[in-house]
Amino acid sequence: MLRLGLVAGTSGNVSAREGELVHITPSGLPYPEMTVDDLVTLALDGTVVNGYREPSSERRVHLAVYTARPDARALVHSHSVHATAWSFLGEPLDTGTEELEDAAGGPVLTAPFEPTGSDEIAAAALEALGERQAVLLGRHGVLAVGASPARAVDVCAAVERQAQVAWLLRGA
Numbered sequence: 001m002l003r004l005g006l007v008a009g010t011s012g013n014v015s016a017r018e019g020e021l022v023h024i025t026p027s028g029l030p031y032p033e034m035t036v037d038d039l040v041t042l043a044l045d046g047t048v049v050n051g052y053r054e055p056s057s058e059r060r061v062h063l064a065v066y067t068a069r070p071d072a073r074a075l076v077h078s079h080s081v082h083a084t085a086w087s088f089l090g091e092p093l094d095t096g097t098e099e100l101e102d103a104a105g106g107p108v109l110t111a112p113f114e115p116t117g118s119d120e121i122a123a124a125a126l127e128a129l130g131e132r133q134a135v136l137l138g139r140h141g142v143l144a145v146g147a148s149p150a151r152a153v154d155v156c157a158a159v160e161r162q163a164q165v166a167w168l169l170r171g172a
């Protein structure tokens with residue numbers, strides 16, 4: 001994620017589902033310092049099952065998606081620049097390309113802005129995600145679903161590229 005420019009510093013987060021458990025990256029730890037021991041394991045109700053760090057502040061979004069979408073095996077949340085800028089428009093990201101269709105399953109909708117970490121952002125993200133593989137969080141960033149964390153990173157990268165294309169088409 002860092003190498004692809006999808007996040008900076010401690011922004012963004014990653015999780016993966018294993019049965020009824022979710023492993024998620026910790027809050028506020030720079031990626032280069034992160035090891036597998038820093039991951040936090042949660043039950044689907046948010047209870048910490050394992051780990052000594054504070055779980056990502058966006059855990060409610062992750063848990064809501066896993067609860068509603070049994071097909072979701074991994075989630076990646078990024079703050080890539082073009083996609084985040086697009087999320088301020090409140091419009092679907094709809095370039096109509098095969099890349100976006102393959103990666104996200106169609107146009108990527110934008111959830112209305114809600115505060116980070118709130119139950120409201122979780123509900124808004126879930127509604128705008130629908131059955132697709134990606135959603136834009138209003139004035140915030142991207143959330144992508146994948147069969148694995150690596151595949152979800154691929155979806156984030158595709159959404160970022162398509163957002164860049166969309167901005168170029170607007171002459172911005």
Ligand SMILES: [Zn+2]
Pocket residue numbers: 011012058077078079140141
């Ligand atoms: Zn974020």
